[in-house]
Amino acid sequence: MSSLQIVIVGIGMIGGSLGLALKEAWGEEVRVTGVDNDQAALATALSTGAIDAALSLLDEKIAAADVVFLCTPVLQMTGLVKKMAPFLKAGTILTDVGSTKKRLNEQIVAMLPAYIEYIGGHPMAGREKSGITAADKNLFRNKGYILIREQNTSIRALERVRQLIQKTGAIIYLMNADEHDHCAAVISHVPHVAAAALVNLLHCYPEPDTISKLAGGGFQDTTRIASSNADMWADICLTNGAAIIDGLEKMQLIVNQVIEDIRQQKRPALHNYFCLAKQRRDELLKKAQL
Amino acid sequence: MSSLQIVIVGIGMIGGSLGLALKEAWGEEVRVTGVDNDQAALATALSTGAIDAALSLLDEKIAAADVVFLCTPVLQMTGLVKKMAPFLKAGTILTDVGSTKKRLNEQIVAMLPAYIEYIGGHPMAGREKSGITAADKNLFRNKGYILIREQNTSIRALERVRQLIQKTGAIIYLMNADEHDHCAAVISHVPHVAAAALVNLLHCYPEPDTISKLAGGGFQDTTRIASSNADMWADICLTNGAAIIDGLEKMQLIVNQVIEDIRQQKRPALHNYFCLAKQRRDELLKKAQL
Structure with missing residues (x-):
């Protein structure tokens, strides 16, 4: 054969x-x-x-x-x-x-x-x-x-x-393709945009080098995917724009609420925010068969 | 002795x-x-x-x-x-x-x-x-x-x-304490809020379980710090509020620009965004003596 x-x-x-x-x-x-x-x-x-x-x-x-x-x-x-x-x-x-x-x-x-x-x-x-x-x-x-x-x-x-x-x-x-694109936006594309934002954010400050010295394993992990291929990610943004924008806008609303809770010193709300994230991520790790 | x-x-x-x-x-x-x-x-x-x-x-x-x-x-x-x-x-x-x-x-x-x-x-x-x-x-x-x-x-x-x-x-x-708090906000506190936002974002969608199945190493790394102690992070937000809010608001501006660039299908701007993030992160890893 x-x-x-x-x-x-x-x-x-x-x-x-x-x-x-x-x-x-x-x-x-x-x-x-x-x-x-x-x-x-x-x-x-x-x-x-x-x-x-x-x-x-x-x-x-x-x-x-x-x-x-x-x-x-x-x-x-x-x-x-x-x-x-x-x-x-x-x-x-x-x-x-x-x-x-x-x-x-x-x-x-x-x-x-x-x-x-x-x-x-x-x-x-x-x-x-x-x-x-x-x-x-x-x-x-x-x-x-x-x-x-x-x-x-x-x-x-x-x-x-x-x-x-x-x-x-x-x-x-x-x-199907539509399901895929929505899932991928939330689990992959939005996190990529966010990780790149966290790196680029350092350069909105006067001394990015001083700040960089303090970068420990947490920052390195959170932004790991920001070191990916730029051509590939520009294409992804252009070919799944609607789902990515939807996810980014939802993320902005979540972050706006955190800003508001910090401003008003609402400890229970902030505690709940971090608590839910921890629970949900811990469950996700258990469920994901990957 | x-x-x-x-x-x-x-x-x-x-x-x-x-x-x-x-x-x-x-x-x-x-x-x-x-x-x-x-x-x-x-x-x-x-x-x-x-x-x-x-x-x-x-x-x-x-x-x-x-x-x-x-x-x-x-x-x-x-x-x-x-x-x-x-x-x-x-x-x-x-x-x-x-x-x-x-x-x-x-x-x-x-x-x-x-x-x-x-x-x-x-x-x-x-x-x-x-x-x-x-x-x-x-x-x-x-x-x-x-x-x-x-x-x-x-x-x-x-x-x-x-x-x-x-x-x-x-x-x-x-x-000094002031320098510390500004650096820590950018390198650690803002990334923590963002990582938790990415996890909580999954639950803004009707089927978080389907989405979760697709979570690969990228999502797991980006959100690793979202599994941290909620009490500690609520306290951090309350005791470094001004610097954290400043960082989160700068991040929101960055993300808003990405949304605008996707909406207008500006490939060069998006490519530049991911390219800068990659360069800056790669440099950071080289410089960080950690």
């Missing part, structure tokens, strides 16, 4: 980790080809074994692909799909790892020929490091990986992608 | 860690006595060796203390000082580990007899766990520990406290 031909477009931290993880899980049953503008990234991926071969995007050999993973920043994806689609054979499954799903799902489904099946995906495995050198074959292990199931989603394609990814150790969740 | 008599009032995570760390660093040169309302905490501290003996607050034996560490929530401290002061002998040094310093410094200095010297302190070693069972002899190692130096601070007392603590592996910084 010949190997399943996998093409990964975008050999960064996620794309590279996916190559390593799929090859580790499936061995000879898969063959992974990498596509990237960055020749150095491709060379590294080849030497670390994240990919078996490299191709340029418009090479006809891409027609051999059974499954294509798009692993670039979200706003580059539709342009890439447009270029690639004419080269892909009937029955090819296209999936992606973008952090926002609704807009992408609509755009990609609209531009794909009917004989190519699209399954949106989102691994909940972000790290603050980026690039192929940060790739890790265990990135997905015991982490959530959301696959998008809409009314018109091909069950065959969904099961294929689910099967492929599950063996990397990821925990698969199914939801 | 007889041992230095140390009394720790409040045998929680910090008080217990201080007992363990001072005994580890100084061995037979110190003798640590613990004071707490919680008899079970005292028993645990005795059995783990965090303290050598236990006393009740109003016991006359407290007169033997050379150095007293106050390790309770900030708002309990002045009440305790009032009760203890009459029992303390001339030359006793009183210090504390409270997270806010200006108000406390003014109040304690005003109520202490002139023959007792007060040195405000603040270990930058918070953890989300609390209680004696979370005590750790290495808690202070390579962490910042701020000691407050005002114009009227006794240099003898400051040097004594500095010497004692430095041997636990802490890195000592000197600043």
Whole structure:
């Protein structure tokens, strides 16, 4: 039996980790080809074994692909799909790892020929490091990986992608694109904006260096995700704007109430605020199977 | 030579860690006595060796203390000082580990007899766990520990406290109470309020449980400090209100600008926002000697 031909477009931290993880899980049953503008990234991926071969995007050999993973920043994806689609054979499954799903799902489904099946995906495995050198074959292990199931989603394609990814150790969740985008805004996108705000806040003061010296583990943890890839996060804000704005505005209301309670020295209200946050986070850690 | 008599009032995570760390660093040169309302905490501290003996607050034996560490929530401290002061002998040094310093410094200095010297302190070693069972002899190692130096601070007392603590592996910084409170608001207090806001935000949505399932390492890190002791944080908000409100309001302005940039789909502005945060955090990690 010949190997399943996998093409990964975008050999960064996620794309590279996916190559390593799929090859580790499936061995000879898969063959992974990498596509990237960055020749150095491709060379590294080849030497670390994240990919078996490299191709340029418009090479006809891409027609051999059974499954294509798009692993670039979200706003580059539709342009890439447009270029690639004419080269892909009937029955090819296209999936992606973008952090926002609704807009992408609509755009990609609209531009794909009917004989190519699209399954949106989102691994909940972000790290603050980026690039192929940060790739890790265990990135997905015991982490959530959301696959998008809409009314018109091909069950065959969904099961294929689910099967492929599950063996990397990821925990698969199914939801529709709208649910995904609302959940992701609250659990991931709003916290990213807030973490970046806390770092940028230091520079609203005259001596950020003096302040920085005092930064202990608490500050470092709270702002860890602020060291993420800026291109990716700009794209996320633009492609999930409504849900993110909704979350940020709700957060502003919460913070305004705290300001008011401090101003009025309302200790019971402040105590309750921190108490609820502690209880809720402690419960969340228990419930999250991640 | 007889041992230095140390009394720790409040045998929680910090008080217990201080007992363990001072005994580890100084061995037979110190003798640590613990004071707490919680008899079970005292028993645990005795059995783990965090303290050598236990006393009740109003016991006359407290007169033997050379150095007293106050390790309770900030708002309990002045009440305790009032009760203890009459029992303390001339030359006793009183210090504390409270997270806010200006108000406390003014109040304690005003109520202490002139023959007792007060040195405000603040270990930058918070953890989300609390209680004696979370005590750790290495808690202070390579962490910042701020000691407050005002114009009227006794240099003898400051040097004594500095010497004692430095041997636990802490890195000592000197600043005045006002500087401390502004820095701490930005680096610690505002991030705590924000982290708690991000957790409480989940409960502004109809299905917090579904959302919680998606919480990966990013959310868990960003909100780690939201699992801290609620009493302590309510007190911090009340005793450093002006600086915290100032920081929260500046953060609100930053977030408002992000909302506006998303609404107007300004990619360069959003990219710059995340880019600056990444650069600044990466620099901060390099500079922080912690």
